[in-house]
Amino acid sequence: ESKRLHLDNVLGEPCANASLAYPPTSHVTWSPHAIPFQKPQSLLSFSYSPSRLLEFSDSAMWYYVEPPGGADLQHGYDRWIRRPEEKGRIDGLLRGIAKIGSDKEKRGESSTTWLRDVGMVSWRGVMTKILTAPYEERDPWELNIMLLDGTLYFEEYISDAKIREKNNIPPKQRIQMYYGYSFESFCTSDRPPDPRGRMPGWGGDVDTNVQWCCVAKTKLADTRMIIGGEVDCVRERFDGTTDNFVELKTSLTIRGPQDEPRFEKKLLKFYFQSFLLGVPEIIVGFRTPSGRLTTLQEFKTLQIPRMVRDKPGSWDPQLCLGWGSRFIAFLKENVSSPPTQDVPCIWRASFTPKSGVTLKPLDQSGVDEVVNGEDRFGFFPSWYINGFMA
Ligand code: A3P
Ligand code: MG
Ligand code: MG
Numbered sequence: 064e065s066k067r068l069h070l071d072n073v074l075g076e077p078c079a080n081a082s083l084a085y086p087p088t089s090h091v092t093w094s095p096h097a098i099p100f101q102k103p104q105s106l107l108s109f110s111y112s113p114s115r116l117l118e119f120s121d122s123a124m125w126y127y128v129e130p131p132g133g134a135d136l137q138h139g140y141d142r143w144i145r146r147p148e149e150k151g152r153i154d155g156l157l158r159g160i161a162k163i164g165s166d167k168e169k170r171g172e173s174s175t176t177w178l179r180d181v182g183m184v185s186w187r188g189v190m191t192k193i194l195t196a197p198y199e200e201r202d203p204w205e206l207n208i209m210l211l212d213g214t215l216y217f218e219e220y221i222s223d224a225k226i227r228e229k230n231n232i233p234p235k236q237r238i239q240m241y242y243g244y245s246f247e248s249f250c251t252s253d254r255p256p257d258p259r260g261r262m263p264g265w266g267g268d269v270d271t272n273v274q275w276c277c278v279a280k281t282k283l284a285d286t287r288m289i290i291g292g293e294v295d296c297v298r299e300r301f302d303g304t305t306d307n308f309v310e311l312k313t314s315l316t317i318r319g320p321q322d323e324p325r326f327e328k329k330l331l332k333f334y335f336q337s338f339l340l341g342v343p344e345i346i347v348g349f350r351t352p353s354g355r356l357t358t359l360q361e362f363k364t365l366q367i368p369r370m371v372r373d374k375p376g377s378w379d380p381q382l383c384l385g386w387g388s389r390f391i392a393f394l395k396e397n398v399s400s401p402p403t404q405d406v407p408c409i410w411r412a413s414f415t416p417k418s419g420v421t422l423k424p425l426d427q428s429g430v431d432e433v434v435n436g437e438d439r440f441g442f443f444p445s446w447y448i449n450g451f452m453a
Contacts, residue, residue: 065423068393070197070386098384103279103290103341105305107159111274115146117158123275125251125296127309127346129359131263134249136242136313136354143241144270148229151219156186156291157447159278164450175451178214180287181280183391185217187292191335192219192414193390194383198331199416207425208410209441210400212451215391218442220411238354244269246313246348246356251296279305279340284388292340305341310364316349316357324376330367331378337364338380390420397422407441 110123164174192204205220221229232240248266278291295311312333317326333345345362362370371377394412401408409425438445 065421069419101282103281107278115272123273126255127296127298128252128256130249134356136245139268142268146271148226153218182286183215184289187290187339189217194335194387197386204414206412242354243313308342310337310342310345312347327371327376334367409441
């Protein structure tokens with residue numbers, strides 16, 4: 064009884080105009096067939112402390128500072144405090160949503176009514192995987208999906224074997240991964256940059272437990288959505304909007320035309336990761352294979368599609384948004400709650416590159432995998448469900 068959504072007709076379709084801005088504020092010609100995506104609006108930010116406590120504060124927010132030229136990205140590698148790989152739990156995002164609800168309640172509004180017209184809730188990383196699926200040639204993914212009070216909730220399904228694998232990556236690959244975090248440290252400070260020109264430098268040893276997250280609302284076609292994600296830093300100050308958000312990335316230095324298509328393919332993921340949370344700027348630190356920072360390039364997120372158009376390795380964001388809205392429509396059509404609310408009903412969407420997605424309800428053995436002995440209803444922590452019963 065599994066259902067399939069094929070990719071077959073997606074890649075061959077003629078493409079509407081690439082999205083260069085969020086409508087309707089766009090001054091760019093907007094194709095009548097284009098799928099609109101509303102500019103994300105920040106609702107709440109929160110922080111994870113070094114001991115991985117979730118706090119409703121901006122204690123883990125960083126300010127952007129220019130990194131020192133030629134920085135050694137291996138710096139501090141042996142002092143890296145690594146957050147262990149974990150299941151792709153949605154709990155932190157649910158805590159954020161509950162906080163938004165309790166703030167509403169304090170103002171005399173209902174804590175859950177605002178969620179009635181929200182079609183889906185997801186971490187940004189999951190949405191990035193969904194939207195970039197038409198161009199994904201290598202990595203499959205699996206999602207658990209539940210329907211609660213008319214809202215779809217997504218959680219990445221990461222098997223125990225996959226977690227073990229991620230915790231045991233070879234040292235060489237682990238150093239490459241560290242370069243990204245160490246670049247973040249070189250680019251950030253816990254204070255706004257000194258207008259007299261603070262000397263750039265190391266922002267502090269890397270602790271990947273510490274994260275600053277933003278919860279935003281947006282809309283893809285006619286589906287309102289709540290998306291949460293980590294934000295690397297802000298320029299100058301945080302004014303409650305996403306307008307000063309900055310995403311930091313590292314990439315191997317481009318040495319010639321042969322390297323360009325590979326970088327342009329990477330830009331697809333950079334683009335959607337930032338676009339989905341309204342992050343307007345991406346700063347890429349190019350590095351040598353051994354982790355020496357060479358150059359810095361700033362990208363305006365909304366201009367990236369235009370930069371890659373008509374190039375080898377190019378992609379069309381409208382095709383991704385079209386696929387994404389079809390995927391959500393497919394889920395709305397097929398994902399249902401159980402007849403009685405006593406039984407959790409989890410659906411599993413499995414993506415196979417270059418093929419498509421299959422959707423099936425999980426049987427009890429599958430449910431056990433995600434319940435994991437905790438006080439849960441499917442993948443929801445019980446306290447979240449109780450908030451809806453009250
Ligand atoms: P880079 O971005 O420079 O690759 P993010 O870019 O999302 O802020 O993530 C910060 C860093 O975490 C990345 O740096 C990379 O080193 C690591 N990272 C994030 N996602 C990863 C993934 N799927 N696999 C391996 N490393 C990842
Ligand atoms: Mg990040
Ligand atoms: Mg980053």
